[in-house]
Amino acid sequence: MAGAADRTPRMSEHLATVEWRRGDAPFSDARYSRAHRWRFDGGAEVRASSSPHVVPIPLSDPAAVDPEEAFVASLSSCHMLWFLSIAAKRGLVVDAYVDEAVGVVAPDADGQLAVTRVTLRPRVSFVGPRVPAREEVRALHDLAHHACFIARSVKTDVRCEPRDEAG
Numbered sequence: 001m002a003g004a005a006d007r008t009p010r011m012s013e014h015l016a017t018v019e020w021r022r023g024d025a026p027f028s029d030a031r032y033s034r035a036h037r038w039r040f041d042g043g044a045e046v047r048a049s050s051s052p053h054v055v056p057i058p059l060s061d062p063a064a065v066d067p068e069e070a071f072v073a074s075l076s077s078c079h080m081l082w083f084l085s086i087a088a089k090r091g092l093v094v095d096a097y098v099d100e101a102v103g104v105v106a107p108d109a110d111g112q113l114a115v116t117r118v119t120l121r122p123r124v125s126f127v128g129p130r131v132p133a134r135e136e137v138r139a140l141h142d143l144a145h146h147a148c149f150i151a152r153s154v155k156t157d158v159r160c161e162p163r164d165e166a167g
Contacts, residue, residue: 016038034049036048047063049061049066054066068103075154079148082143083097092128114156116156117158119159121162
């Protein structure tokens with residue numbers, strides 16, 4: 001019987017639809033727009049594009065989310081969700097959480113461009129009768145880092161450097 005008390009890991013699927021259309025632009029000369037849409041199973045839709053660091057404007061849309069940014073945001077979001085869950089289970093009250101995460105694209109060991117490092121820089125503030133000391137906050141980040149499905153799924157060096165914790 002599956003339920004909230006059941007801690008058995010279970011498989012799940014997550015749908016993302018990526019849609020691009022050429023329109024009336026030429027294609028074979030590689031001067032087509034890289035702008036496209038991401039649609040998710042919950043109904044969210046996001047403007048996406050290649051990074052202007054990879055494909056020059058106007059072929060890229062700098063106002064859209066590029067795959068590298070989405071990768072960084074995915075890692076940051078996963079870490080934050082685990083951190084909040086662990087903090088709540090310990091009776092801590094998180095008042096705010098802001099992470100200015102940074103991803104680095106550089107040549108990997110094979111000389112190919114890759115997202116080689118992602119550094120999370122969360123700032124967390126707590127309220128309530130028990131504000132954790134800096135060491136406890138770092139331990140919570142460590143637990144969240146090791147619990148994050150996304151961080152455990154990639155070979156990129158994912159780092160967490162908490163900023164301005166209470167304590």
